[in-house]
Amino acid sequence: MTAIPPAPALYTGTVTHRRFGDVPYRFSYRVPSLLLDIDGIDAAVRGLRLLSRNRFNLFGFHDRDHGPGDGSPLRPWIDGVLAEAGVALAGGRVLLLCMPRVLGYGFNPLSLWYCYHADGSLRAVLCEVRNTFGERHGYLLHGQGRPMASPVRDQAGKVFHVSPFFPVAGHYRFRLAPPGASFTTAVGYHQGGRTRLAAVQQGRRRPLRDRELLRAAWRYPFAGRAVMAAIHWQALKIWLRGGQLHRKPTRPREDIS
Numbered sequence: 318m319t320a321i322p323p324a325p326a327l328y329t330g331t332v333t334h335r336r337f338g339d340v341p342y343r344f345s346y347r348v349p350s351l352l353l354d355i356d357g358i359d360a361a362v363r364g365l366r367l368l369s370r371n372r373f374n375l376f377g378f379h380d381r382d383h384g385p386g387d388g389s390p391l392r393p394w395i396d397g398v399l400a401e402a403g404v405a406l407a408g409g410r411v412l413l414l415c416m417p418r419v420l421g422y423g424f425n426p427l428s429l430w431y432c433y434h435a436d437g438s439l440r441a442v443l444c445e446v447r448n449t450f451g452e453r454h455g456y457l458l459h460g461q462g463r464p465m466a467s468p469v470r471d472q473a474g475k476v477f478h479v480s481p482f483f484p485v486a487g488h489y490r491f492r493l494a495p496p497g498a499s500f501t502t503a504v505g506y507h508q509g510g511r512t513r514l515a516a517v518q519q520g521r522r523r524p525l526r527d528r529e530l531l532r533a534a535w536r537y538p539f540a541g542r543a544v545m546a547a548i549h550w551q552a553l554k555i556w557l558r559g560g561q562l563h564r565k566p567t568r569p570r571e572d573i574s
Contacts, residue, residue: 321433322497324412325361326352327529329536330499330520332426337512348416349533350520351378352496355391355411355430367530368417376530377418383428383445386453395430398455398573399441404462407435414496419534424449427518429502431495438464442471442493443573444504448479455573458491468494468501475506476569483513498522 328350335343351368353361358378362368368376371388381388384395395411415428430443441459454477458469472490487508494501499521506514523529 321410321437322352322412322431322495324352324354324357324410325525326496327523327525327533328352328414328496328500328520329523329533330518332516332518335515337514347537348518348520349376349537350414350518351376351417351525352412352414352522353378355395355413361525365525365527365530367527367534368525373421375420375534377421377423378415379418379423382418382423382425383413383415395432395443398443398457399432399459401573402441402457402459402461404432404441404459405434406432406440409433409435409437409440412496414500419537427502427504427516429493434464439467439469439495440465442469442491444473444491444493446477446479448477450478452477452568453572454569456489456491457573458493468492473574475508476574478568480514483508487513496520496522 329347330350331345331347333343333345358370362370362378368374368378370378371380380391384391392411396406399406410433412431412433413428414431416423416425425445425447428445430445431439432441432443434440440462441457442465444456444458445453446456447453456473458471458473459465470492472488474488475485478485483506487506490505490507492501492503499519502518504516505512
């Protein structure tokens with residue numbers, strides 16, 4: 318059984334996107350991430366000057382950026398999501414891996430909720446995806462309540478619009494190595510029998526201290542805005558090279574699939 322990674326922690330690393338097909342491209346950007354136990358967020362930020370919960374700071378974690386999206390408690394929400402899928406944690410821990418807000422601004426293309434049973438086994442991973450239109454959708458990976466192997470290998474049909482250059486069709490393949498001394502998150506998009514996109518995020522663990530946060534701010538200034546700018550810049554280059562645009566469909570009725 319894989320040990321539950323200690324939280325809280327700061328991770329620093331990179332995200333790499335590689336697009337295949339008619340207009341291939343590859344680009345990378347650097348990002349900081351937080352790993353937080355959702356039942357211990359207040360304790361995690363207590364004593365830190367540069368990271369706050371639900372208020373402005375150099376770095377911030379805001380409840381409304383995740384889960385129900387209205388700032389309400391996260392634990393009852395994720396427990397409800399899991400219960401509908403037949404997954405019970407018996408009071409086990411839920412760790413959230415996400416990008417923080419930087420100077421009040423945040424954009425998380427992908428946040429991961431690692432859900433552990435009280436016996437320490439991983440039972441589910443919620444992959445919370447956001448697009449640049451301010452919408453979100455969650456892909457819940459689980460084994461019908463049984464323990465999951467690590468790294469997690471699973472797939473889910475694509476139901477949520479992300480890139481205007483890909484249709485809402487096909488499926489994602491996930492390979493998720495839970496965070497420890499490092500982590501790797503790999504997501505492949507497959508459609509029409511071909512790999513269309515591969516995205517990989519890698520990070521190395523650092524202690525969640527003000528000194529490390531200050532170092533991260535120096536290395537990754539305006540992280541969320543930089544990610545948003547990079548996405549739009551790459552989209553412009555793809556369009557100028559002849560990338561086919563797909564009309565944005567109506568978002569799915571269900572927030573979790």
